[in-house]
Amino acid sequence: MRIPTGIEGFDELVQGGFLADRVYVLSGPPGSGKTTFGVQFLAAGASKGQVGLYVTLLECPQNIINDMSNYEMNVTSLIKMQKLLFADLGPRMEYGYMDELSEFVTPEYNVGKTSAESEAPSPAMVFKEIAAYVSEYDVKRLVIDSISAIRFTSSDFSLQEKEMSRFIRNLKNLGCTTVILSEMTDPTAYSTEQFAAHGVIFMHNFLYDKSMTRAIQVIKMRGTRHDCNMRSVDFTNAGLKIGGYIE
Ligand SMILES: Nc1ncnc2c1ncn2[C@@H]1O[C@H](COP(=O)(O)OP(=O)(O)O)[C@@H](O)[C@H]1O
């Protein structure tokens, strides 16, 4: 079943929308429109009665709600109707406290000490909290902002990869259509979450012909015919709008 995204011009690129219950990664630099895409996707479902959950790991939900209230997405009323939910799964008070503490702790003292790290949201902790929300509120659309803020419990790269693959696999079994936002660090090197996801979309914000240009590009989408070229992106009163090819 295809899930219309609510982003004008996007569904036509991907045979009508996302596939239900799948996990997509939306990567892009700051300011490229990831949060807007995410909230617009949730608001489109919420206005048809499907509960949407926006999970923040770095930013305070109120800031996002304020910014998105500039658009005609009915964010405030959808929140009041409990069709649009925001959950702050960012570092807890204790974690902030540990952060402050660590300024006074010498590196030697920190060796072998894992408590500061274990307070950070690990994939397992984040998943557990998300799963509880999903079953309590019957969430159908989920956005995680952003994967870049999740901390691994190990510094071993291969263990981190395993942890991330497991996180994505768990999300695939949640029964909701998920968009994971990620800050793009290197568009030429794929990350574990991009390998593991059913689909990967890039958002660009670059200098083109002396002006900044925004674009979106579908990199991979399993089970879907799509092209991989860049399409222009505009911010309208309704949110993002996808336009034609960028020559
Ligand atoms: N009406 C508007 N309200 C808020 N941001 C807008 C508006 N119109 C355009 N923007 C653009 O949206 C950008 C932020 O988009 P956002 O989705 O938060 O990006 P990201 O999550 O990728 O950092 C701002 O930098 C701004 O250029």
Ligand SMILES: [Mg+2]
């Ligand atoms: Mg954002």
